[in-house]
Amino acid sequence: MLSRLNDKISLNEKSSLKLHFIFWSVIFIFNLSTHLFIEKPDSVSGAYTIGQKALILLFHLSAVIVTCYFIVLRVLPLLSRKNQIGRAVLEMVIGIYLICILSRSSIVYGLEPMLGRNFVEQETLFEIAFDIDILIQHYLPGIITGSVPFFLAYLLVDRYQIQQKHMQAEKDKRAAELYVLKSQLNPHFLFNTLNNIYSLTIQHSHLASKSIEKLSYILDYTLYRCNDDFVSLEKEYELLNNYIQLEKIRYNDRLEIQTDFYYDCSYKIAPLLLLAVVENMFKHGVEKTTGIAILQIKLNATNKNLLLETKNTFDQSESDAQGIGLNNVQQQLQLLYPGRHHMTIEKMNNIFILKLQMQLQ
Structure with missing residues (x-):
């Protein structure tokens, strides 16, 4: 002193x-x-x-x-x-x-x-x-x-x-921790998507160009447009939509997905949080399963409260149906929304249900 x-x-x-x-x-x-x-x-x-x-x-x-x-x-x-x-x-x-x-x-x-x-x-x-x-x-x-x-x-x-x-030290520490957490997610997503595009090019599919277009948008967003602590919910929706379209191209007839989005465009949210949840759902609900995969995504953001609910089928023989993705999300929530979030996970038969509640800005 x-x-x-x-x-x-x-x-x-x-x-x-x-x-x-x-x-x-x-x-x-x-x-x-x-x-x-x-x-x-x-x-x-x-x-x-x-x-x-x-x-x-x-x-x-x-x-x-x-x-x-x-x-x-x-x-x-x-x-x-x-x-x-x-x-x-x-x-x-x-x-x-x-x-x-x-x-x-x-x-x-x-x-x-x-x-x-x-x-x-x-x-x-x-x-x-x-x-x-x-x-x-x-x-x-x-x-x-x-x-x-x-x-x-x-x-x-x-x-x-x-x-x-x-x-300031706490802010810098939080930023460093978030950077590490995000860096764990993005390589996994990029690896999966590039593998998908590679498969499409081998098949000489016209869908390869669409996949590249979707991927370029996602990379542009994750690299240059989401460096702020909070971004508009509208931008996060566009990111999710592009990601879902990519996965539809990848899995084609093997994927049945229902989406229901209702939100106020003026709200802001920490970037890439929702993507991490949805990416985890595709990883364990589609990638690691065989046969028809059924997924549901519901997003409601009103009165400064966000409720995200996802449901997906999963292989009960899988030792870890949650994976690093949701552990990562939980750590980010503790850093960004301390005392202002609640996430529950429920497994019924072969259905994996996730509910995430957050108080928005």
């Missing part, structure tokens, strides 16, 4: 200089206003004009400012180093002592002659330096209490920056 506090002092940056200037200006105005409202007219300071009071406050505030930046730029870096605590404390004590001497000297030799008043008999620098009681009683408390707002502000800024860095 000490290093972070030091990092926030960047006197070479214009934006940082402005923030520091604004902070000390607010402190100055607040203190001046407080003195003007609470002091009594018959008090010693009550005899000064507003300009003189501002000048007095400026002299005292200068000592506070020097102390704050001395601690942040010199003392805190020492505290962050190993075996430097003793040196840091010693330098802080000596530094604040010298600042107190400098503050009193500037008032005795600068401020009071400017005001035309001299309440304290003129002292030499030697007398000022070794008048410890005056320095401790009249200068040190003001420097300490005046520094409190500065360090409170820095602690608040430090806490805010920690939270921002934590949120």
Whole structure:
């Protein structure tokens, strides 16, 4: 934390200089206003004009400012180093002592002659330096209490920056995890589709060109159009439709599929989630079975709620009817929709039923 506090002092940056200037200006105005409202007219300071009071406050505030930046730029870096605590404390004590001497000297030799008043008999620098009681009683408390707002502000800024860095780290971690998960899905899909097109070209089928057209759309979408965290549900529907058409070409008469899509085009969803579910359905419901494969896909997205239900026949002898695809989907849902999704899987006889509910944006 000490290093972070030091990092926030960047006197070479214009934006940082402005923030520091604004902070000390607010402190100055607040203190001046407080003195003007609470002091009594018959008090010693009550005899000064507003300009003189501002000048007095400026002299005292200068000592506070020097102390704050001395601690942040010199003392805190020492505290962050190993075996430097003793040196840091010693330098802080000596530094604040010298600042107190400098503050009193500037008032005795600068401020009071400017005001035309001299309440304290003129002292030499030697007398000022070794008048410890005056320095401790009249200068040190003001420097300490005046520094409190500065360090409170820095602690608040430090806490805010920690939270921002934590949120960014979580976001980067989530993005990296999602990238890995997506990379597990896309090669499998691409491999299956290229195998299908290869078979069609061997058969000299005119469907090969249609398959390439569908595949080019899907690749264009997955590579260039779905890099955002969320995309429109309409785009995901187009992706699913192209994928289903590809699989219809591939399996031809062996596939019986029913689709029912009803959704609000304004909704957004995490990209490729639905594709992963549907791809898994084709993999275990058609690819790994023989004979006629029966599939059903129902999608309803209204009132910011999405319900996807898929049904497919599957081979009961298959050891894993779920596969990496749905495990992948579950991990993505936990990252993108924590506490806002529910997925159930049910197997009845040779029917695999999946229901996915999500709260949409």
